[in-house]
Amino acid sequence: MKLKEAAKTSERFTGGHRLCSGCVAGPVTNLIMRASKNPAVVGAATGCLEVSSSIYPYTAWKDSFIHNAFENSAATVSGVEAAYRSLKKQGKMEEDFDFIAFGGDGGTYDIGFQSLSGAMERGHDMVYVCYDNGAYMNTGIQRSSATPKGANTTTSPAGKVIAGKQQYRKELTDIMAAHNIPYVAQISPFKPQELMKAAQKAFETKGPAFLNVLATCPRGWRSRAEKGIELTKVAADTCVWPMFEIENGEWKLLYKPRKKKPVEEWLRQQGRFKHLFKRGNEHIIEDIQEHTDKRWNYILERCGERQ
């Protein structure tokens, strides 16, 4: 769908939400919601998106919305979807609905991981969207298992002897694929049509679908607000955030940079990696490059692409 056609879809997520200026969770949510063709019930884990979009007595959601707690967005929407199936089976309702659960990387990779895994295994007809900004941004930038290696966060601070987060991030998209659910995609908003297409596929999938979407947090990444979308492109061009989908077990690459860029270009634009450019830390950048290359080659191989 061309964007000017997409613009004719109805607005489901309104302005007046209180996400930070330049928060990329905004366009991610807006575009995904526009890809839904049915009325929806949206669930959200406690986090930036939830807090900013539903401050009593306001809601930025034009669809029904439920926030329950931090770690149970998938379980909560499981219950909503089960109610829908039950009521429909009994002839008590007729409309078709889409079911969407949103979570940040905290609510998805970490505290909500069990509830997500359970919901996916049970096969609920729902789309789970992780807007991954790589730390617990809502509570002030604490590290998560999605935080990239080397990042300076408030619980993995760069100090005199430790240079930020010590571990590589968890590859949640692969873990979700290992649930053998019908549709999984790892994607970025700088390709809005690809994002909407993936969301559309996810909504049309019978059964569970999972979208892992990179969403810049200017505050936590220590980056400029206007660079939010651009940074997601840099992430794709440096291959730190490969874009791919797994449809019924088939891996497919969704974006291949014309010329793969060094990770330094990604790191240099974000204050959270600033300390890595100090003398003596060169090996960390080398490690990150090596890890990124290895991961990229793995993705290419899984997707049947030539390295």
Next chain:
Amino acid sequence: MVKPGDGYKDIPIGGLILDAGNAKEYKTGGWRTKKPILDKEKCINCHLCWAFCPDISILSEDGVVSDQIDYDHCKGCGICANECPVNAIEMVKE
């Protein structure tokens, strides 16, 4: 619509919000220090600014990007200007 100062007998129970999408009534335009100005002459109607706007403030009517930006909600992040392939959007001081 619940109003500031309403008492417990006057508001829906349990924190229910019965007016879906009413955040639109909440103005975030005051957060802005710079505002985007769209030059229709330069605009190629690619809709990237529409897609990328975090505040759903770039409006499109019948498939055409409008130069009437929703300043009630635009927080002035500048993504639209940064992403415009033809530099049709300029950020100017409020």
Next chain:
Amino acid sequence: MSSKVALTGNEALAQAMRQINPDVVAAYPITPQTAMVQTFSQFVADGEVDTEYVTVESEHSAMSATVGASAAGSRAMTATAANGLALMWEILYIASGTRLPIVMPVVNRALSGPINIHCDHSDAMGARDSGWIQLYAENAQEAYDNAIQAIRISEHKDVLLPTMVNLDGFITSHAVESLEILADEDVKEFVGEYQPENYLLNADNPIAIGPLDLQDFYFEHKMQQAVAMGDAKQVILDIAKEYKELTAREYGFFESYKLDDAEVAIVALNSTAGTAKAAVNNLREAGVKAGLLKIRVYRPFPAEEIADALKDIKAVAVLDRAESFSTNGGPVFADIRSVLYDIKANVEVVDYIYGLGGRDIKVEEIESIFNDLQEIIKTGQVENRITHFGVRQ
């Protein structure tokens, strides 16, 4: 047309759930509740109910999914015990705060550690302030009756609060007892169709549930909840009356057993109340004016009514099957003693913390507690305000 059956407490509750026919049940098995959800899932497998049974991966998700299902506009239930209830803790408050009429049997069991799977009330007592209505049952019959009434209580428009239907682990859940169950159609008619006013699956009137509720409105929402808990008292009595017309079985806030002319009385919950009745009978035969107050409705707490029932007693022993570690007695003791303060009753109240982790309490032991009370009356002295009863020195 009801029928007399012999069932375990778990089977009786599973039958109640089958007859209620909830739209959604999301539950996780835990000893000693397991047989309840197993039996119910067989009803689902055999097509005897319309229920979507969500086999969640934990109790936290059980309560979370039940909240989702209830908010969606369906009649939703779950069931749990002990550590399972503890894992639900956070969401218990969300269920009540969001005003969802969820009904949940809780098979009372000790909370770890060390781990113990047997009966005490530390699970439900810890949740007594979570905004749930709490009903307690002496036996399988009462647990069954409470479950059916709970649907009506919770869903009443003046209430809209969730209800825990408590029964004793193993003692009630696993013992086969004689009881009467109602005809399916009578239960169907009694509980009626669930018709929520605002719910998620309403495309014409979408709503938002569970927003960020800050200093400006949160307190008002808590006030609404407090008012509803107060209003639940009349609703509970009204529904009990209606239920009596159907079953001839009488329910109130509590049962007064030989209390009218009693000088010494025991306050107890759940199955121990039955054993206490046997003790009261034995003592009455021996000429002792003994009585029992068996609490059925613990939340909302029927304060004035209990005060009125105990005001002429000379000495009261509260049996607490939970240690609150306050160093000031168990939870029921704290509540009972507090209600007697305002009416300035001339009554001594003592606490017996007993039966933790399933330790048995026998008829003779309860008789010995009555003896202690008589001693208090005789001497006017309370030697031990709080006794850990049946524990080895």
Next chain:
Amino acid sequence: MANLTEIRWHGRGGQGSKTASILLGKVAAKTGKNIQAFPEYGPERMGAPVLAYNRISDEPIFVHCQVTEPSIVVVLDPTLLEVVDVTEGVPADGTIIVNTEVETAKIREKLGFEGGVYTVDAYGISTEEIGAPFPNTPMLGALIKATDLLDFDGFVVEVESEFKKKFAHKPEVVEGNMNSMKRAYQEVKQ
């Protein structure tokens, strides 16, 4: 509660002492009695000594404590006599029924119990009738004979209907179980 009967079942995990107590309770309930049937729960697995109980009464049963003074004791496995005191709490006029090949007098002597002692070879009977040593059904027959707790003909009818429900997926075992119960009723000795 003058007419309250309390029963204790001694078995080994997996032998069906809980099932027997529940079956007895359910059948007694059908005759209009008030009943309780409950096992003692612990961490026991297959083979460990276990207990189950019944209370049967014409009047409503209030008590929910354990049974400590049963007037009837049923022992499902003879080797339990070596490891458990099955006479504990049993009044002198009580009844103890033991699954054993050993003659009754020797068991009476071994137990040192003055009340009624009955024996029946439940393993032998069930091996012949069911093809495997399941002691619980024959011991129900022996219990009824030894105690006159319920009318046996009515008991047979109700047990058969319970078995038909319980074994709906393998009806072939119903007859063997019924036969073993009836034989034990006949063969139990005092």
